[in-house]
Amino acid sequence: MNTPRCRLAVFASGRGSNFKALAERCQEPDFSCIVACLVTDDPSAPAIAVANAFQIPVHVIDAGPRRGRLRAGAEAEIVSYCRERGVQLIVLAGFMRILEGDVLTAFAGRVMNIHPSLLPGFKGLNAQRQAFDYGVKLAGCTVHFVDASLDGGPIILQAAVAVNDGDDEDSLRAKILSEEHRIVARAADLFARGKLRVEGRRVLGTEN
């Protein structure tokens, strides 16, 4: 690839399967992105082993004790770390803390999140269970830009999966996850190739 590749920071708190899917795509010589670092709030996150396997630098933040929130000052530290690593795009992939300050300001329009529902349905935690229990026939996942709202920023890509009679919550979760891995990489690639344009709530440029 001749043009410089877009440097991603992936933020993850847990298993890191979306992170791994991205890291794998980034190993392809023609892919438009590389993973510059993993940022996590949990020193025991399995995602760290994924990072080590791919020799990706890890930054464990001192996130503070409040569940779902970051302590004052943590976001500023994340911003300086990401700047040091030359990060151009942040991908939240199972990051369990809400960003509400410096990160969104410093990386305005450059933070995406993967959520396991067809937004705006089933925001928040356990989205797959919410969808399954509701009885939807189509479930899925969404990659969206992050703003200060909960799972509410402009939608970049969505993928739907059928909920069949034989499904249970676990099988649905697995079907959705496989689509997550596909669209999170595609969204990063579209961003890196400068295809995405945000007009109000609509994100254009996702068809090529």
Ligand code: GRF
């Ligand atoms: C995924 O289901 C993602 O949609 C949600 O958190 C989960 C993270 O899974 N935001 P993994 O750590 O990427 O395997």
